[in-house]
Amino acid sequence: MNKHSALSSVLNDVTIANGLPNEHYIDPVVFAEEKRSVLFANWSGIGFGLDVPEVGDAKPVDFLGMPLLIVRDRDGEIGVFQNTCRHRGMILVDTPRKIEGAIRCPYHSWCYSLKGELRATPHVGGPGQNKHENVDHNDLGLVRVRSYVWRDVIFVNVDGNAPEFQDAHGALLDRWKEFEQPLHDGGEMASFKLEVKTNWKLAVENYCESYHLPWVHPGLNSYSRLEDHYNIEVRGHYSGQGTLVYRQLKDQDGTTFPDFEDLSDKWDEGAEYVALYPNVLLGVQRDHAFAILLEPVDHENTVEHIRLYYAKSVEDTPHLDGLRTTNAQQWRAIFEEDVFVVEGMQKGRHGVLFDGGRFSPAMDGPTHNFHHWVATQIENGRAE
Secondary structure, eight states: OOHHHHHHHHTSOTTTOBOOOTHHHHOHHHHHHHIIIIISSSOEEEEEGGGSOSTTEEEEEEETTEEEEEEEOTTSOEEEEESBOTTTOOBSOOSOEEOSSOEEOTTTOOEEOTTOOEEEOTTTTSTTOOOOTTOOGGGOSOOEEEEEEETTEEEEETTSOSOOHHHHTHHHHHHTGGGOSOOEEOOGGGEEEEEESSOHHHHHHHHTOOTTHHHHOHHHHTTSOGGGEEEEEETTTEEEEEESOOOOOOOTTOOOOOOOTTOOGGGTSOEEEEEETTTEEEEEOSSEEEEEEEEEEETTEEEEEEEEEESSOTTTOGGGHHHHHHHHHHHHHHHHHTHHHHHHHHHHTTOTTOOSOBOOTTTOHHHHHHHHHHHHHHHHHHHO
8 A cells, every 4th residue: 555545544534544554653754754744844842831931041952853942031932943053053052041141152152142133253253353244143043933832832833834823723722712821830740751652643642532541541430431521623623532520639628729710610520631733732620731742752752741730829829739749640640551552552553464443433533633634734745
């Protein structure tokens, strides 16, 4: 089966479609193609606003081999730049740090403002001559990468050709507009990562469906049963699952986390868990939320970066420290329960006779929706 016909099968209706072929999980050449046509061509998550909480904070990020630098400037805005000096291509910042003055290249000391403007070029015109008529500072600022921050996630569009973030993801912004409220860091326990031996897409596929709950998450399924969930599918944008029986965590005194303000009745016992394509997994509940960034290391390795957020700050609710710790432990346990599944599917994808698999038309709509989107991005990339 050639590549085109294999993807054509993915694009069929869920009742007859096959999943993405094996090479999309185990072939480094196809991984490189997806890097360009899927991850660089769309709004991909690379970090969190909490990574750079204060003015001058800078964090280097390796995004699929591309060196990026996240910076919070003096206006409090977050910018993302290629972490490469415009002079000789030196990496500018190699570890997270506070930039007190300018971003200074350690090679020849060219300096840039926190907004990426070239400010100083020592001796560029000869000893003691810091200017040269052929070196125009206005043309040599850092290369800015399109970025947008939503729900504390820093998204970038590397190739610069995606629609504006609000247009690309307006459907989910509208769906969750009640949650457009401040998100507060849950403290040290609320941030953790899992290193998983799997292709990043398998983490998306597993997250966005509830079909696996009875067998993989028996504790969760004991009160949030399969029949208490519903599928969420918006073709070309996102998919996931919702629950009708979200149960707030309580301490021994019956205390719960404060709710986000002015939510509709839907969220009294409702919660939703959505994969925002390509690589960001989001969850919203009445009293806390989370975001998971999937960092594709290579075709068979992924790092899941996870953060929990609350409606009220740690400083304002010190009496809830124990509850936050329990909540973080419970979520980590749930996410860790999925590791053997996504790693097992990765191993299974080396079965040379596997045809991409089939979907349950009733239960796998969210996963097929993601496969359909990936296949569409790849086909569009090949047509260009």
